[in-house]
Amino acid sequence: MKLQFFKYQGTGNDFVMIDNREGTFPKSNTKLVAFLCDRKFGIGADGLILLENDAESDFKMVYYNSDGNQSSMCGNGGRCLVAFANQLEVIKGEATFVAVDGLHHASIAEDVVSLQMQDVSEINEKTNYDFLNTGSPHHVQIVSNLEDLDVSKEGKKLRYGIYGKEGSNINFVHQEDQAVFNVRTYERGVEDETLSCGTGVTAVALAMHNSGKTQSNHVTIGTLGGELQVKFNKTKEGYKEIFLIGPAKLVFKGEIDVES
Numbered sequence: 001m002k003l004q005f006f007k008y009q010g011t012g013n014d015f016v017m018i019d020n021r022e023g024t025f026p027k028s029n030t031k032l033v034a035f036l037c038d039r040k041f042g043i044g045a046d047g048l049i050l051l052e053n054d055a056e057s058d059f060k061m062v063y064y065n066s067d068g069n070q071s072s073m074c075g076n077g078g079r080c081l082v083a084f085a086n087q088l089e090v091i092k093g094e095a096t097f098v099a100v101d102g103l104h105h106a107s108i109a110e111d112v113v114s115l116q117m118q119d120v121s122e123i124n125e126k127t128n129y130d131f132l133n134t135g136s137p138h139h140v141q142i143v144s145n146l147e148d149l150d151v152s153k154e155g156k157k158l159r160y161g162i163y164g165k166e167g168s169n170i171n172f173v174h175q176e177d178q179a180v181f182n183v184r185t186y187e188r189g190v191e192d193e194t195l196s197c198g199t200g201v202t203a204v205a206l207a208m209h210n211s212g213k214t215q216s217n218h219v220t221i222g223t224l225g226g227e228l229q230v231k232f233n234k235t236k237e238g239y240k241e242i243f244l245i246g247p248a249k250l251v252f253k254g255e256i257d258v259e260s
């Protein structure tokens with residue numbers, strides 16, 4: 001079967017996007033998804049995202065990691081999906097869509113997407129790291145040697161060491177200024193460092209505010225793939241009105257022959 005796809009990237013976190021409103025994509029075919037994400041034998045991406053119809057919202061997001069398995073929320077992928085839906089004229093500038101972690105509101109201007117993330121009511125503060133869920137699970141750890149850290153090696157150790165089979169994404173962070181942080185992330189389900197992780201930088205922004213490293217509710221996060229902004233409000237019930245803001249771009253579109 002001929003499969004049309006669009007390749008998007010959000011600060012270097014890259015995705016194969018497929019318009020599955022006809023419902024023809026073989027969603028349980030893990031091997032196919034892993035093949036499409038394979039950087040040598042397939043198209044190549046950190047993940048694959050289906051755009052689907054939804055009765056109660058503008059569209060539904062189905063997210064797969066590059067290992068071929070469906071996973072929890074992807075912040076950069078959500079931003080790319082809003083750009084994709086806008087390109088297809090499924091939406092016009094604003095969107096409400098449903099993802100694995102619930103409803104999300106978003107807006108797009110030029111190629112910058114502002115995506116509202118789910119509220120976060122719990123941040124587990126451990127001795128030398130924090131753990132929280134921003135739609136995906138995230139370990140957040142301050143390090144002094146961010147630039148020369150072997151993120152793949154150190155991330156793998158923690159992802160399997162502390163978090164076992166369920167796993168977690170691992171974020172290493174260094175504070176650059178009062179409201180500026182640099183982050184490098186080891187991503188679960190990619191099982192390697194990615195150039196950026198949207199739910200990860202959201203987790204870092206909230207953890208840094210929660211621990212008093214910043215007093216600002218608008219944080220700039222530098223990643224290997226570019227800069228993201230995170231805005232939020234701290235309330236008695238935790239963090240709300242959390243927005244992940246940054247570019248989401250179409251790289252190319254194509255067609256690939258796959259076994260149906």
Ligand SMILES: N[C@H](CCC[C@H](N)C(=O)O)C(=O)O
Nearest residue numbers: 071074075076136197198199
């Ligand atoms: N790998 C993550 C999902 C994608 C997260 C990331 N790509 C983002 O932008 O949030 C997990 O399995 O928890």
